[in-house]
Amino acid sequence: MTIRQLTDTIINQIAAGEVIERPASVAKELVENALDAGATRVEVATAGGGLSLLRVTDNGGGIPADELPLAVSRHCTSKLSDDIHDIRSLGFRGEALPSIGSVARLAVRSRPDGADSAVEIGVEGGRVSPVRPVAANRGTTVEVRDLFFATPARLKFMKSERAETSAITEVVKRMALAFPAVRFALSGTDRSTLELPAVPADGEGLLRRIAQVMGSEFAANTLAIDAEREGVSLTGHVSIPSFSRGNAMQQYFYVNGRPVRDKLLAGAVRGAYMDVLPRDRHAVVALFIALDPALVDVNVHPAKADVRFRDPGLVRGLIVGAIRHALEMSGMRASTSGAD
Ligand code: ADP
Numbered sequence: 001m002t003i004r005q006l007t008d009t010i011i012n013q014i015a016a017g018e019v020i021e022r023p024a025s026v027a028k029e030l031v032e033n034a035l036d037a038g039a040t041r042v043e044v045a046t047a048g049g050g051l052s053l054l055r056v057t058d059n060g061g062g063i064p065a066d067e068l069p070l071a072v073s074r075h076c077t078s079k080l081s082d083d084i085h086d087i088r089s090l091g092f093r094g095e096a097l098p099s100i101g102s103v104a105r106l107a108v109r110s111r112p113d114g115a116d117s118a119v120e121i122g123v124e125g126g127r128v129s130p131v132r133p134v135a136a137n138r139g140t141t142v143e144v145r146d147l148f149f150a151t152p153a154r155l156k157f158m159k160s161e162r163a164e165t166s167a168i169t170e171v172v173k174r175m176a177l178a179f180p181a182v183r184f185a186l187s188g189t190d191r192s193t194l195e196l197p198a199v200p201a202d203g204e205g206l207l208r209r210i211a212q213v214m215g216s217e218f219a220a221n222t223l224a225i226d227a228e229r230e231g232v233s234l235t236g237h238v239s240i241p242s243f244s245r246g247n248a249m250q251q252y253f254y255v256n257g258r259p260v261r262d263k264l265l266a267g268a269v270r271g272a273y274m275d276v277l278p279r280d281r282h283a284v285v286a287l288f289i290a291l292d293p294a295l296v297d298v299n300v301h302p303a304k305a306d307v308r309f310r311d312p313g314l315v316r317g318l319i320v321g322a323i324r325h326a327l328e329m330s331g332m333r334a335s336t337s338g339a340d
């Protein structure tokens with residue numbers, strides 16, 4: 001046997017296996033890139049459940065022409081300097097675009113701030129084409145066609161068009177909650193149209209965005225949360241006990257603006273409602289945790305939304321305490337002195 005270095009395309013396809021599971025993963029990566037670029041408008045267009053087309057257009061800072069080839073190269077990022085403990089952007093691995101380009105037909109079109117023309121680069125199944133001038137407005141458009149054409153085995157695992165579209169919709173909603181001041185639009189060939197106008201980036205704006213994304217009924221049946229403990233802050237909205245769900249799907253958690261799914265957080269919410277909700281009912285929540293980036297590890301898995309807190313007990317205590325306090329203040333829970 002001979003030991004050989006894998007080709008870039010194979011390396012990228014292996015990475016894609018981790019990062020790009022389905023069209024919704026592409027949507028997540030591209031929307032994150034748009035937000036990292038400071039966009040105030042993000043438009044997502046899909047066809048065929050995102051498999052035949054997924055296009056994200058933003059009005060963010062753009063990519064300089066000479067950096068376009070780097071943007072589609074592995075381990076190239078404009079976001080992380082040399083401290084993995086200080087991640088302030090949504091992306092930082094420099095993996096998404098090369099991974100997508102290795103399994104699909106990718107076109108990145110960008111006109112950065114100050115430039116008077118736009119350029120485009122294409123990648124098809126790992127093959128990069130030369131940069132060429134195109135006409136485009138300020139900002140960036142990333143277009144992904146024929147996802148997984150280069151890895152047919154992965155294609156077999158796709159669910160129905162409808163299931164993929166609804167997963168994409170969920171991605172957009174989840175991100176939109178964290179960025180109320182950004183206008184989001186989602187359009188597709190099916191009924192998947194979503195229009196989320198920008199709202200002010202304050203408490204009232206957040207409640208309006210919550211109403212847009214989670215429904216006005218939830219927005220009308222919430223308690224506001226605003227607490228702080230040892231430099232960790234918690235804000236957002238949680239449902240009153242009479243407004244509960246049969247599953248925990250409508251629980252949105254964010255850490256420093258990044259959507260996360262976490263057993264610890266879900267468990268803390270369950271604990272907070274223990275006395276006021278039956279075991280099989282779940283609160284609806286949108287909760288935002290902000291803390292020093294050094295106190296949380298977001299580098300757990302490329303695609304999964306896992307996080308690890310340096311002090312999980314502190315975060316749990318903060319959530320349980322703040323929700324119970326809100327319930328007590330509104331008279332929906334008898335006050336007790338004990339913590340959880
Ligand atoms: P990462 O987001 O981890 O840096 P990506 O592969 O997603 O890696 O993107 C690579 C680089 O391309 C980014 O660091 C950024 O500089 C640039 N880029 C990608 N999408 C956009 C966008 N929509 N607007 C501006 N720059 C972008």
Ligand code: MG
Binds near residue numbers: 091096
């Ligand atoms: Mg990225």
